[in-house]
Amino acid sequence: MKYAIRMTICSLAITLGWASSSNAQSELGSAVQNPISSLISVPFKFSFDNGASNGDANVLSINPVFPVTVGDWNLVSRFIVPLYDAPGGVAGLPGNPGIGDPSQTGRATGLGDINYTLFFSPVKPVNGWIWGLGPSITADTATDERLGSGKWSGGLSAVALNQPGWGTYGGLVRHLWSFAGDSSRQDVNQTLVEPFINYNLDNGWYLISDMVITYNWEAPSGDRLLLPVGGGVGKITKWGSQPVNLRAEAYYNVERPSSAPEWQVGFTVQLLFPKG
Template sequence: MDADALARSAQNPIAAMISVPFQNNTNFNYGPNGHTQNILNIQPVVPFRVNEDWNVITRTILPVISQPSFAPGEDSTFGLGAVQFSTFLSPAQAGRVIWGAGAVVQAPTTTDSALGSNVWGGGPTFVALTMAGPWVLGGLVNNIWSFGGEERNRYNNFTFQPFINYNIPQSPGTYLSFSPLITANWEARSGEQWTVPVGLGAGQIFRIGAQPVNALAGAYYNVVRPDIGPEWQLRFQLQLLFPR
């Protein structure tokens, strides 16, 4: 695959290609004291061919979190957050609209109560996109409900990630990306539920020896956020690509 084809596949969350993204998100002015939070998401994507008509694409998100203290005298916390595992059933032969539908499960893998809930959860997930000329346009959505647990560990979280990518024709493998992570915590009180970022990133396909790599950097400002939510975010990603 040439650089342009690799870039388009990397921008497709349900491409029939193994990839391992390492996405680092640094959140600034986070918490009541305006400290910095850092989350490294390790996100392997592994497709499986069911038959000539259908693929199953699995996507795992393993968050490694550095959480600042929320009160004087408290220490910061470092550890593993809740792992999310998604499966998408998707047509093997892509049409004008590429889509996948399935389920997402959240596992209670948190190593500290400050890093998330310790109960299982799950819900539906869906992704759709289209490729038109240099553009890749689409979105991924899910909602995860907790399965029981004490009130302080319950959650009901919505995630929507639109993505608009422009692949620069004059420079194959180079692209601009708008892919904010819009979230809602339905358990929070009114006015504290939504986080809505706005920003832009830029990416480049390159090779380390024979290994193709997708590099992406971007910055996002949260125009809507909870009182203790971060004000803005820097995102850096290195994605190892394993085309067939």
């Protein structure tokens, strides 16, 4: 994981000096900032959670997006495939809301629970707003019980955003309930709210805040809310002929479950595949 950190930081540093077309950057920037655009992309997000009572966690989340246009609608498939190196008893995470047993010790490494969401979104904005709605399901795919909820969960997700000239603002909401799985594990009943805002700068740079807030209705009253505050910076550029979106962010959890981390630092490398 330390090697991954070094490679990510080096890639970000090398790319700072590379230039690309401002028009292409602008078009890609709008598509990248829209989670339900018609742009195929494969983000790799490296997250490093620090300050939890039972140890730090490292997460690589691979989140491919595959849109298909059918008539006047975009059908956007979004996956969350998390890979963890984490201590036992990690507090509930957005992809794995049932995690959390502080009595467990030792570290676990492997695949977590995979989430899939299918958004139905009009091709054309409605009164300036882009929106999407669709089903979401989380599969019990964790390779270690400490890395997943032990449940199959389903629900709905919705997103809405606006893109004025200066950037993008909007939000995504999702709620999941468990419907199958290990009866001895805690039921999943979790709300996720993700407000986001991007402010565009020159030469493909932008500022971003993308806070993933979760509320676990099944947890004890003092351990339900995870509320991060923070943001970061990003850049649209190219590696050779490959368009990429790079992000570096940091968030502090102002409200958190007792075993959750205090800080999260993340680096994202998003491969972009524009049409044409």
